[in-house]
Amino acid sequence: MISKTVRNLWPDVLIKAKISGKYLASVIARREAENNGFDDALLLDSPGNVSEATSSNIFIIKSGVIKTPRRENTLNGITQNSVMRIAKDFGYSVAEEDIKVEDLLDADEAFLTNTAAGIVPISSIDSKKVFERNKEGLVKILRDKYVNIITGKDPKYQEWLSYVRI
Secondary structure, eight states, X not given: OEEEEEEOOOOXXXXXXXXXXXXXXXXXXXXXXXXXXXXXOEEEETTSOEEEESSSEEXXXXXXXXXXXXXXXXXXXXXHHHHHHHHHHTTOEEXXXXXXXXXXXXXXXXXXXXTTTEEEEOOEETTTEEOGGGGTSHHHHHHHHHHHXXXXXXXXXXXXXXXXXO
């Protein structure tokens, strides 16, 4: 769901940091979402642009172009960066730009990224929009590639992996 909680603008130095005070809006938004029967909440920034989910970066896909919010008000995610590189390696255009709620609702596909879950398709927004193509579209292609990379099945991205010798 789109939260009523607004993600505050933070100084540049704090945007890149994982600090507890910054996450207060996410905690409030997540509780709001769960209390209303949703899995997660999307936060908007002060001007009303889509910022991020409570613990994930967001991407939308429209006509084969992949977009993610500009990072002035989002956490610079490791998985977000990985997905951007994978998409570019596949030859897709990836843009960081302001995303309006209307852009999100008009998207062909949408997904979240975070270190714990990887790539998570969004199926609906506020119970209104269902992204049917996520099941076989570009999100699935990116997710399958990402899973192959993190499980060591893609030698092109071996430098992303860490190995522990026992």
